[in-house]
Amino acid sequence: xxxDPGTAACGFGVVVLDAGSLRxxxxxxxxxxPSDADGVRLRQLHAAIRSLLAEHRPERMAVExxxxxxxxxxxxxxGQARGVVMLAAAEGDVPVDEPTPNEVKQAVCGNGAAxxxxxxxxxxxxxxxxxxxxxxxxxxxxxxAIGCAYRAAAMPRAVVR
Amino acid sequence: xxxDPGTAACGFGVVVLDAGSLRxxxxxxxxxxPSDADGVRLRQLHAAIRSLLAEHRPERMAVExxxxxxxxxxxxxxGQARGVVMLAAAEGDVPVDEPTPNEVKQAVCGNGAAxxxxxxxxxxxxxxxxxxxxxxxxxxxxxxAIGCAYRAAAMPRAVVR
Numbered sequence: 001x002x003x004d005p006g007t008a009a010c011g012f013g014v015v016v017l018d019a020g021s022l023r024x025x026x027x028x029x030x031x032x033x034p035s036d037a038d039g040v041r042l043r044q045l046h047a048a049i050r051s052l053l054a055e056h057r058p059e060r061m062a063v064e065x066x067x068x069x070x071x072x073x074x075x076x077x078x079g080q081a082r083g084v085v086m087l088a089a090a091e092g093d094v095p096v097d098e099p100t101p102n103e104v105k106q107a108v109c110g111n112g113a114a115x116x117x118x119x120x121x122x123x124x125x126x127x128x129x130x131x132x133x134x135x136x137x138x139x140x141x142x143x144x145a146i147g148c149a150y151r152a153a154a155m156p157r158a159v160v161r
Numbered sequence: 162x163x164x165d166p167g168t169a170a171c172g173f174g175v176v177v178l179d180a181g182s183l184r185x186x187x188x189x190x191x192x193x194x195p196s197d198a199d200g201v202r203l204r205q206l207h208a209a210i211r212s213l214l215a216e217h218r219p220e221r222m223a224v225e226x227x228x229x230x231x232x233x234x235x236x237x238x239x240g241q242a243r244g245v246v247m248l249a250a251a252e253g254d255v256p257v258d259e260p261t262p263n264e265v266k267q268a269v270c271g272n273g274a275a276x277x278x279x280x281x282x283x284x285x286x287x288x289x290x291x292x293x294x295x296x297x298x299x300x301x302x303x304x305x306a307i308g309c310a311y312r313a314a315a316m317p318r319a320v321v322r
Contacts, residue, residue: 043251078240082240086200096199
């Protein structure tokens with residue numbers, strides 16, 4: 001399961017990697033209302049992630065680690081969303097990877113400097129789905145999920161647990 | 162209740178403002194082990210805050226809003242801690258204030274540009290406690306709690322609820 005963290009819009013994607021072949025299980029974007037208090041929105045996000053974890057029981061979760069934000073205030077807000085997402089994973093005993101955007105691009109496109117369109121093209125191709133069906137946050141989350149699956153498959157099984 | 166958010170060290174302070182007089186009820190610092198996974202540490206922090214809320218049932222919580230961090234990565238980490246603290250408050254139906262450091266200093270010292278030592282001196286004086294008993298994170302959290310209490314007392318009761 002891949003997460004593109006955010007409070008206003010949090011993308012999620014669930015994929016299965018089976019015998020080298022990828023399949024999308026679920027994907028979408030959790031949205032909260034900017035007119036609600038931060039705490040209310042974080043609670044909705046936490047509940048939505050817990051519900052997705054209960055439904056799909058993923059082996060691992062990947063939450064993108066973002067170094068470059070427009071400013072400190074944006075980083076703080078994204079951090080709050082990351083915090084409740086990672087809390088939900090810990091509560092569900094789901095191990096969490098924190099790949100950088102470059103690591104995700106490297107895993108999905110074989111190129112850590114790939115642009116957004118290249119990543120979207122590869123996500124559509126690898127999952128065998130039409131690109132016009134999915135939005136930006138969802139595409140990013142699916143890319144993170146694909147990277148997570150590939151990286152986990154490359155690890156010794158004892159480490160993946 | 163005032164919170165100086167952080168994952169490695171999260172200060173908390175609980176004060177009562179009664180007929181213009183302040184009293185410290187509880188204060189301390191929640192610490193987590195840097196060698197544990199982020200999710201584990203966030204879970205410990207969330208549980209500790211929930212437990213403090215259940216024990217003290219504060220009317221309000223104030224979580225400092227920090228604009229200036231050394232870098233984006235620090236802001237992200239502090240944001241994660243803020244996220245689970247604000248989630249715990251929302252789960253307990255405790256209204257949350259997000260004062261800036263300047264607002265806290267203004268409320269405690271009457272000067273938004275007061276330095277750390279001035280704030281600590283006023284915290285000790287207002288609560289009638291010796292300063293050497295409390296550490297930095299705890300002092301900051303008590304200052305935030307005092308600011309929250311003063312600001313809430315100045316609001317119309319209907320808004321404070």
